[in-house]
Amino acid sequence: xxxxxxxxxxxxxxxxxxxxxxxxxxxxxxxxxxxxxxxxxxxxxxxxxxxxxxxxxxxxxxxxxxxxxxxxxxxxxxxxxxxxxxxxxxxxxxxxxxxxxxxxxxxxxxxxxxxxxxxxxxxxxxxxxxxxxxxxxxxxxxxxxxxxxxxxxxxxxxxxxxxxxxxxxxxxxxxxxxxxxxxxxxxxxxxxxxxxxxxxxxxxxxxxxxxxxxxxxxxxxxxxxxxxxxxxxxxxxxxxxxxxxxxxxxxxxxxxxxxxxxxxxxxxxxxxxxxxxxxxxxxxxxxxxxxxxxxxxxxxxxxxxxxxxxxxxxxxxxxxxxxxxxxxxxxxxxxxxxxxxxxxxxxxxxxxxxxxxxxxxxxxxxxxxxxxxxxxxxxxxxxxxxxxxxxxxxxxxxxxxxxxxxxxxxxxxxxxxxxxxxxxxxxxxxxxxxxxxxxxxxxxxxxxxxxxxxxxxxxxxxxxxxxxxxxxxxxxxxxxxxxxxxxxxxxxxxxxxxxxxxxxxxxxxxxxxxxxxxxxxxxxxxxxxxxxxxxxxxxxxxxxxxxxxxxxxxxxxxxxxxx
Numbered sequence: 001x002x003x004x005x006x007x008x009x010x011x012x013x014x015x016x017x018x019x020x021x022x023x024x025x026x027x028x029x030x031x032x033x034x035x036x037x038x039x040x041x042x043x044x045x046x047x048x049x050x051x052x053x054x055x056x057x058x059x060x061x062x063x064x065x066x067x068x069x070x071x072x073x074x075x076x077x078x079x080x081x082x083x084x085x086x087x088x089x090x091x092x093x094x095x096x097x098x099x100x101x102x103x104x105x106x107x108x109x110x111x112x113x114x115x116x117x118x119x120x121x122x123x124x125x126x127x128x129x130x131x132x133x134x135x136x137x138x139x140x141x142x143x144x145x146x147x148x149x150x151x152x153x154x155x156x157x158x159x160x161x162x163x164x165x166x167x168x169x170x171x172x173x174x175x176x177x178x179x180x181x182x183x184x185x186x187x188x189x190x191x192x193x194x195x196x197x198x199x200x201x202x203x204x205x206x207x208x209x210x211x212x213x214x215x216x217x218x219x220x221x222x223x224x225x226x227x228x229x230x231x232x233x234x235x236x237x238x239x240x241x242x243x244x245x246x247x248x249x250x251x252x253x254x255x256x257x258x259x260x261x262x263x264x265x266x267x268x269x270x271x272x273x274x275x276x277x278x279x280x281x282x283x284x285x286x287x288x289x290x291x292x293x294x295x296x297x298x299x300x301x302x303x304x305x306x307x308x309x310x311x312x313x314x315x316x317x318x319x320x321x322x323x324x325x326x327x328x329x330x331x332x333x334x335x336x337x338x339x340x341x342x343x344x345x346x347x348x349x350x351x352x353x354x355x356x357x358x359x360x361x362x363x364x365x366x367x368x369x370x371x372x373x374x375x376x377x378x379x380x381x382x383x384x385x386x387x388x389x390x391x392x393x394x395x396x397x398x399x400x401x402x403x404x405x406x407x408x409x410x411x412x413x414x415x416x417x418x419x420x421x422x423x424x425x426x427x428x429x430x431x432x433x434x435x436x437x438x439x440x441x442x443x444x445x446x447x448x449x450x451x452x453x454x455x456x457x458x459x460x461x462x463x464x465x466x467x468x469x470x471x472x473x474x475x476x477x478x479x480x481x482x483x484x485x486x487x488x489x490x491x492x493x494x495x496x497x498x499x500x501x502x503x504x505x506x507x508x509x510x511x512x513x514x515x516x517x518x519x520x521x522x523x524x525x526x527x528x529x530x531x532x533x534x535x536x537x538x539x540x541x542x543x544x545x546x547x548x549x550x551x552x553x554x555x556x557x558x559x560x561x562x563x
Contacts, residue, residue, distance in 0.1 A: 021078050022147070024063045025070035025100075026085040026112065031135050035083060035112075036061055038140040067091040071103050079104070081147055084129075085112045086120065094120065094127060101128040108154035110146055130154055166316045173321045176200055180325055184332040193332055194226035201306055202229030208286060208309045211235060212294070213253060214302035215242055217350070217466045217485045222253055222303065229307075230284055237280050248276050252291035253303045262323050263291040267311040281307075290314040292322045296330035299465045304329065340462055346487050348466060349445065350458045355479035357430070357454055360404040366452030368393055370419075374447040374456075377434060378515045379508070384434050385537055386425040386447075387519040393419055414521055414528045424520055424529075426537060433476045442469055455483070462487070505555050512538060513548035514556070 022039060026032040039059050062077065064070040067088045074082065082104060086096045100109055111124040111132040121132030130150035133143065183196040194212045201210035209229035213222040220243040224235045242257045243249040250273055252263040265271050266288050268281040281287075286307040294301040304326060308314070314322070340346075361372055370392035378385040390398050395416050402411045407429025415422035437444055441464055447456035460469060470482050506514065516538060521528020535545035 020059045021080045022059050022061050022083065023070065023073055023077075023079045023081070024061060024083045025065075025067065025088065026063065026083070027065040027088050028085065031085070031112070032063055034135075034138070035143070036063070038138070038143050065089070067096055067099060071100065074100075074104050074107065079107055081151055082107060082109045083112060083133075083147075084109055086117070086124070094123060097124050097127060097129055106154065106158055108150040110150050166318070170317050170321065172204060172206055173318055176204060177321060177325050177328070181328055184328060187332075188336075190333050190336050191226070193329070193336065195228070197304065197329060198226045198228035206308060206310075206313065207306050209234070209284070209307040210305065212302055212304050213240065215257065215300065215467050217470055217482070220246065220249060222257070225302065232284050234280055234284055234286075238277050251277065252289055253305055256291035256293040256303050257295075257300060260293050260295050262293070262319050262326070264314045264319060265289045265291075266315070269311075285309045287311045288313045290319070290322055292326035294326055294330040294333065296327070296334045298468065299330070299334060300467065301330055301333050337462055346462055346489060348460045348462055348464065349486050349488055350442075350460065350466060350469060351483045351485075352456055352458070352473060353481045353483055354454050354456065354477065355481070357477075357479075358405050358408065358449065360401040361449050362452055362454050364393065364397065364401045365449045368397065370450075372449040374425075376515065376519050377444050377447070378512050378519070379431065379434050379438065384427045384430045385516055385519075386427055386430075387414075388423060388425070388447075390421040390423065391419065393421070395421055398423075412529075412533075424537070433473070436472055436476055437469070440469060440472055505559075506552050507548075509540075510548045510552040510555070513545055514552040517549055 024032060024035055026035065039061060062073060062079075064073055065088070067090050070082070070084075073079070082100060084097065084100055086093055088096060091099060097109065097111060108130040109128070111121055111129045112135055113121045113124075113132055114135060118132075118134060121129075121134070124132055130153050131146050133146055179200050180197055183193060183200065187193040187196055198210040198212060201207050207229065209227070209231055211227035211231070212225050214225050215221070216223045220241040222240040222242060227235060239248045240251065240253045241249040242254045244254075244258060246254075248254070249258075252265050252274075256263040265274050268274055268278055268287055268289070274281070281289075287309055288311050289305060289307045292304040292306070294304060306314075306322070364370060365372060370390060372388065372390045372393075374386045374388035376387040378387070395413060398421060399411065402408055402425070407427055409426045409428060411426075412424045413421060414424060434444060437458055441460060443459045445457045445459040447454070449455075458469065458473070460466060466485060474480055474482070513534075516534050517523065517529075517531075520534055520537070522531070522534060531545055531549075532542050535542040538545060540548075
């Protein structure tokens, strides 16, 4: 069906009510003038077809004398009905009807015949015409009635066919959903699951192509992860993002990820939001598509995109079925990721660079070629305690840089060996960023100042939404740049219950007291810090510090010796 007639059909179904458009393809001037005169001043036809919207309107007539010109008109202008003479200068007989029917598809056709051609008119109806008129017998009333009935029959046939197609599509999609659910049970990895989903959809005659894309961490671009069907380089040629201010992010895939709702594109030739991908889609005969977000709880895994060679292939109840399939896939990915996290020592690390933090220390690392590493960060009520080391710099130069650094209140040296220092910093300016990361399941694993750059690494369990964490960190400070993502082995892992005690049994204050005491040298001999000094760092009373520390020690040792 042509682009124009797809649009006209939508208008006839009630979205828009334009003037009724009649195309007459007739080379005989006398016959054409007669038909035009009968329809020129009549409002009855428009009122019959659309009694509410068309009050006071008369049909809009267009006329062509050659078949090729008529077909071009149909393809470029909205057309509600075609009045067709079978014998034209460039086509004769029923072949004329077949050409027009092939091009117009669902636009109703009324054939015009001579007195001696009535049998041809009957055969024309058998081959797809809605009706026929004998030219010498046509009256204004008969013409209006015939056109009205032809349009109405075409509408009813279209509705019946659409209902039948929707039912068949729904049954087919339910079978595919059942197969995908089975794949969820049997696949071992996320990559296998995503490929199985695409394969099963592409196996169906109803769908031409399917692919799953994920959002690239640190950017808005949607990158392909699995695909099946007629691709022919499509994914290499297109660009898809989730940025709403980018044209490539306002299509079905980007919108589905942003909104969490299934997005349907009914016709690639006419959909105004599909412009960036129109030519590539038409070259591969993608006429319509559905974009299904893969989201479980707060985890965004990506989007499933399905394409059909038919327009409006994803209407009605199919959208709901696709939404359920998306939920099943996302839930399965969550289960796979969590299972892998339990049996694996791997964690995800996100590396960032910050431009306007501790600038005197950053400048010092560039001029003195020194390295400053923060190995442990402990959050207090009002400040962040950072324990680390500096190499290649004197204590005096380091202290002077600290004094010039905004956001650092104090430094205490735990160990000084020539140009190697171990220190404790109090940094209230970094509390907000640290708490944001911790609140959303992350941990600042390390931070380093070297070669004129301040970098830090955030550690996340596998399966967490890395893109969400990146956005949260960026929202905290506009001078932060995301650099890289990698999967590594956990730096520390205990087979005993001690690790779970630290992560699960201790309160935040108890853990902060225990970690600060350890890294501040409270358990060393001689002690690197007293209880009063640590309590002061944490902003609590010494008695409160002792209570938190004793409780944490008891829980920790119970996990080791309790059984």
